[in-house]
Amino acid sequence: MGNYFFDSATVFEELDRVDGKAKVTGQAKYSAEYEMPGLAYGVIVGANISKGTIAAIDINAAEKAPGVLGVVTHLNITKPAGYIAADATKPAAVRGLKVFDDNVIHFNGQPIALVMADSFERATHAASLIKAQYNKETFSTGLEQAMKDEKPLEGNQYKESIRGEKDAWKNAAVKVEGTYTMPNQVHNPMEMHATTVKWEGDDKVTVWEKTQGVKSTQRDIMQAFALTEKNVQVNTLYVGGGFGAALRTWPHAMAALIGAKKIGKPLKVVLTRMQMFTLVGYRPEAIQKIAIGADNDGKLIGMMHEANAVTSNYENFTENIVKMTRALYSCANVTTKYNVYPVELSTPTWMRGPGEATGSFPLECALDELSYQLKMDPIELRLKNYAETDPENGKPYSSKFLKEAYQLGADKFGWKDRHPIPNTMMENGWKVGVGMSTGIFGAFRNEAKLGLKLMADGTLIMQTAVSDSGPGTATAMTKIAADAMGLPYNKIKFELGDSSLPPGPTQGGSSSTSTVGAAVSTGCVTLQKKLAEAAKSSPVFGHIVAVENFLFQNGEMVLKTDPTKKLSYSEVLKNAGMTSIEFIENSGRNPAMEKYSAYSYAVHFVKVLVHPLTGVVKIAKAVVAGDAGKIVSPKTAKSQMIGGVVGGIGGALMEESVIDERYGRWINNNFADYHVPVHADVPAIEAVFVDKPDPILNPVGSKGMGEIALIGFAAAVANAVYHATGKRIRELPITPDKLI
Amino acid sequence: MLLVKWLKKEAPVINFDYVKPTTEQNALTACKDPLAQFIAGGTNLVDLMKRGVTNPEKLVDITGLPMSNIEQKGDNIFIGSLALNSVVAEHELIKKHLPLLSQALQAGASPQIRNMATVGGNMMQRTRCGYFYDLSMPCNKRTPNSGCGAKEGYNRMHAIFGASDKCIAVHPSDMCVALAALDATVLIANGKLLRRVPFKDFHKLPGSNPEKDNNLLKGELITGVEVPINAAFAQHSLYTKIRDRASYAFALVSVAAALEMNGKTIKDIRLAMGGVAHKPWRLTTAEQFLKSKEATPANFKQAAMLALKDATSYGHNQFKLTLAPNTIVHTLHTLAGI
Numbered sequence A: 001m002g003n004y005f006f007d008s009a010t011v012f013e014e015l016d017r018v019d020g021k022a023k024v025t026g027q028a029k030y031s032a033e034y035e036m037p038g039l040a041y042g043v044i045v046g047a048n049i050s051k052g053t054i055a056a057i058d059i060n061a062a063e064k065a066p067g068v069l070g071v072v073t074h075l076n077i078t079k080p081a082g083y084i085a086a087d088a089t090k091p092a093a094v095r096g097l098k099v100f101d102d103n104v105i106h107f108n109g110q111p112i113a114l115v116m117a118d119s120f121e122r123a124t125h126a127a128s129l130i131k132a133q134y135n136k137e138t139f140s141t142g143l144e145q146a147m148k149d150e151k152p153l154e155g156n157q158y159k160e161s162i163r164g165e166k167d168a169w170k171n172a173a174v175k176v177e178g179t180y181t182m183p184n185q186v187h188n189p190m191e192m193h194a195t196t197v198k199w200e201g202d203d204k205v206t207v208w209e210k211t212q213g214v215k216s217t218q219r220d221i222m223q224a225f226a227l228t229e230k231n232v233q234v235n236t237l238y239v240g241g242g243f244g245a246a247l248r249t250w251p252h253a254m255a256a257l258i259g260a261k262k263i264g265k266p267l268k269v270v271l272t273r274m275q276m277f278t279l280v281g282y283r284p285e286a287i288q289k290i291a292i293g294a295d296n297d298g299k300l301i302g303m304m305h306e307a308n309a310v311t312s313n314y315e316n317f318t319e320n321i322v323k324m325t326r327a328l329y330s331c332a333n334v335t336t337k338y339n340v341y342p343v344e345l346s347t348p349t350w351m352r353g354p355g356e357a358t359g360s361f362p363l364e365c366a367l368d369e370l371s372y373q374l375k376m377d378p379i380e381l382r383l384k385n386y387a388e389t390d391p392e393n394g395k396p397y398s399s400k401f402l403k404e405a406y407q408l409g410a411d412k413f414g415w416k417d418r419h420p421i422p423n424t425m426m427e428n429g430w431k432v433g434v435g436m437s438t439g440i441f442g443a444f445r446n447e448a449k450l451g452l453k454l455m456a457d458g459t460l461i462m463q464t465a466v467s468d469s470g471p472g473t474a475t476a477m478t479k480i481a482a483d484a485m486g487l488p489y490n491k492i493k494f495e496l497g498d499s500s501l502p503p504g505p506t507q508g509g510s511s512s513t514s515t516v517g518a519a520v521s522t523g524c525v526t527l528q529k530k531l532a533e534a535a536k537s538s539p540v541f542g543h544i545v546a547v548e549n550f551l552f553q554n555g556e557m558v559l560k561t562d563p564t565k566k567l568s569y570s571e572v573l574k575n576a577g578m579t580s581i582e583f584i585e586n587s588g589r590n591p592a593m594e595k596y597s598a599y600s601y602a603v604h605f606v607k608v609l610v611h612p613l614t615g616v617v618k619i620a621k622a623v624v625a626g627d628a629g630k631i632v633s634p635k636t637a638k639s640q641m642i643g644g645v646v647g648g649i650g651g652a653l654m655e656e657s658v659i660d661e662r663y664g665r666w667i668n669n670n671f672a673d674y675h676v677p678v679h680a681d682v683p684a685i686e687a688v689f690v691d692k693p694d695p696i697l698n699p700v701g702s703k704g705m706g707e708i709a710l711i712g713f714a715a716a717v718a719n720a721v722y723h724a725t726g727k728r729i730r731e732l733p734i735t736p737d738k739l740i
Numbered sequence B: 001m002l003l004v005k006w007l008k009k010e011a012p013v014i015n016f017d018y019v020k021p022t023t024e025q026n027a028l029t030a031c032k033d034p035l036a037q038f039i040a041g042g043t044n045l046v047d048l049m050k051r052g053v054t055n056p057e058k059l060v061d062i063t064g065l066p067m068s069n070i071e072q073k074g075d076n077i078f079i080g081s082l083a084l085n086s087v088v089a090e091h092e093l094i095k096k097h098l099p100l101l102s103q104a105l106q107a108g109a110s111p112q113i114r115n116m117a118t119v120g121g122n123m124m125q126r127t128r129c130g131y132f133y134d135l136s137m138p139c140n141k142r143t144p145n146s147g148c149g150a151k152e153g154y155n156r157m158h159a160i161f162g163a164s165d166k167c168i169a170v171h172p173s174d175m176c177v178a179l180a181a182l183d184a185t186v187l188i189a190n191g192k193l194l195r196r197v198p199f200k201d202f203h204k205l206p207g208s209n210p211e212k213d214n215n216l217l218k219g220e221l222i223t224g225v226e227v228p229i230n231a232a233f234a235q236h237s238l239y240t241k242i243r244d245r246a247s248y249a250f251a252l253v254s255v256a257a258a259l260e261m262n263g264k265t266i267k268d269i270r271l272a273m274g275g276v277a278h279k280p281w282r283l284t285t286a287e288q289f290l291k292s293k294e295a296t297p298a299n300f301k302q303a304a305m306l307a308l309k310d311a312t313s314y315g316h317n318q319f320k321l322t323l324a325p326n327t328i329v330h331t332l333h334t335l336a337g338i
Ligand SMILES: Cc1cc2nc3c(=O)[nH]c(=O)nc-3n(C[C@H](O)[C@H](O)[C@H](O)COP(=O)(O)OP(=O)(O)OC[C@H]3O[C@@H](n4cnc5c(N)ncnc54)[C@H](O)[C@@H]3O)c2cc1C
Pocket: A671, A672, B037, B038, B039, B040, B041, B042, B043, B044, B045, B046, B047, B062, B081, B082, B085, B107, B108, B109, B110, B113, B116, B117, B118, B119, B120, B121, B122, B123, B124, B125, B172, B173, B174, B175, B220, B221, B222, B223, B248, B249, B250, B251
């Protein structure tokens, strides 16, 4: 089989990850790795029923166990201010599950106690001594059952959306219909969620927290404990993967804050891998019906997409599952419906490609199915229904290079060699199939403030309170600033992960590069102006001060009309008697965007081998072609796409939560049984980009990338499996049992 | 003998003694206490302790004993019980004479685990049934008479052969499937005599006492295994493991096969399966059927059908009734070059 991705012949000359060395040499410190004098260790005890109330909880033995410093339960908790709504008509500041608020159990594994001791081992042992008795109630944890027994939630966001005529697809000449299922998937980043808390007095706290949003975490803590901004310090220097699981301040973090306050000592709470399945969200299970009708030429006549998914019984979680069906293709008649059923599980949360990753599975499989009925190439069918303007609102796109991405990916993959008839190709006793799909995700840009400091030695320091959950934010920002200022990489420092820095956005929705990158880009323009201004006092340039007259390259200002006249940035500062130039750049949305729709796109191409006797599926080759605007940092961009595809392989072939619905408990909540891809599952993955700037969204020209890397991938695999075998698998993951 | 005793009052976690004897006799004596247990690589036992499934009061670390040798003894290969899974898999004698065993070991776990795991520990590893690991669930194997969570629950990985009403778990080992196919013998020390147990009789079916996985008595020490050399089998053997990902996953089913051919005719054959029973499952009926028959697809198919004669499924594992015979056929086709 093919090479592994690290054998790739491509020579990367681009900037390496600026924090890569620290990460692979163990220098990078994660939230669980901060030691301090008197540090205590907290262990969370979970309920082992799925619904009901705690009748009694015995903490005696635990409290007496050696080394124990304290135990928090709903009976002895000092409730933080944010638990109680000041005004009864409004919700309390703390959203979601208020840990230890009362005796009600909403899901199996819900924290019922926090045990704190002087060592992790002692806390673990004492936690095992906590005994609870419950009044149990009936419950359900599975979607299929909930759909039979219960009514979905009601509200505007769940209303049927009808564009054009509701049942138009039914009267079309060519029709496909199917029901698709996908189990709960769990983010499972390598790094466990961890919170280290240090209170200084009653109203000041420092927290080392695994979060994708240092400012949002800071805000949550301020609101929960009624603290001022300057008295809540959140540090997140490194994140060992997030995938969306670190987008919220979860109950364990609140528990740590409450517990540390109680014992008056710094406290560390780290989740176990098992708790990672129940306490920090998951991609919710979905059962989806889709129907598509087209005319004999492949023009879409109508589409219907109904998604059913789960949420918890205490919070309504929704995501854009059906939006893609309304937004991707030009089709006059589209009806979508989204039903959400509360079950006795914890609240789901956004997971890489939230919504679209789920919705793209039925949509892109159905399109594939349609292409075979029409005897038309799947790409041709998609081009036939290509949306030139946003089908949802008629707006033009800020940029759309999806056509180019189809072409680029198809060429790279060798799509033209595809045999149009399924179940015809064999290689060494394996059936061979190829498949493709499209992924779409909104391109966003939010507000950010960026601190810039040009130092006397010519070093540029940039600061903003974002965290980097893995894409390489600091690297991309370094690249943008290096290009803009003509500075070598080692003269640039990008500081993040500290809530006291100028406020930056939460890292989610593939918006970091657009949002923070925009601030870096305009910030560098401002800096150039300030440099030109400062250069007034340097005789070299005469009286020229207008920034347009200068090039900024190799750490120097160069006069365009006479390149022999130049000055290094440090000389400019020196001549002006300045020790630094410091300012804060504000960056926000481009108001012009009101008139546009913005999306990123990915086209996935997959070659699979399917064993005719054992049903084993191997991904032999994967190519992903992206329209993510301008590619700012090619190396991290490729990594980002490759990582998304690896996640996609997991979702397509192996990731599956197993919950015994009689008990509401997880069966495979560990890495031996919940499978994510290993190297042997991952072939050579090629990521290619159209690399054309979006001229409107932001000054960098970038769009988002993290989500599209995964959106649609499962469909591409299912389509390839169909091409190999003639079997249409509508149930993820595609394990061997489904193909024999 | 090194003895570390955690004082009860100052216990960090669960109290247990830890000793590391250097002679077989001391190890056997140390393990006489009712709640004493041997520990080798610890890759299974430590997990079980962390989950509270097993609570030994004393760990007798046997890794100081001289039991890791691999050597040829007459017509047999002897493998010490402390030989590491990775070392056995890579050993010249094993690759030359017992390639089936080497392949089976390579198919198991991950390189890191194989570097810790020992042959004795691999034989003694416990089932991966999810209910067995979760103290909040019923499981007859862990807590006798608490019920079997898997029978009417999630049983995708479970047995299709030889299960009982009490337990339908499978033995998870790959190595043991090869050793069962190769007619190995287990050598056991108990302080008095050296017991020799045919490999196929070492593990047991769950019956009415699934808490016992095998026929080793309390306090007995596995010292090694002996495997007969068979030149023909060494030429023609194959281990096929079907799993949910390409590596580092337990078998849905696996097949160990060794063939001795006489022209187109099968002179002798060994067949065993993993992932299908509470013990490595020898397919004796299929072996008998194929002896002296031609290696043809039709015969292989028939043998696979015979092998599955007594199979039953429990719901989620129904696919094994198809996957198992298909894997047998696939393995035999590959081995016979058809
Ligand atoms: C994530 C994971 C994946 C795995 N995947 C696979 C797989 O795919 N295939 C596979 O075959 N295995 C797999 N394994 C299991 C692995 O092979 C076993 O854990 C290992 O072989 C156990 O050996 P050990 O030396 O570490 O045993 P230990 O954990 O030290 O001991 C296990 C048991 O054996 C007993 N014991 C050890 N030595 C002796 C002896 N000489 N005499 C008597 N009793 C003894 C101990 O008392 C204990 O009860 C996996 C394990 C893990 C954790």
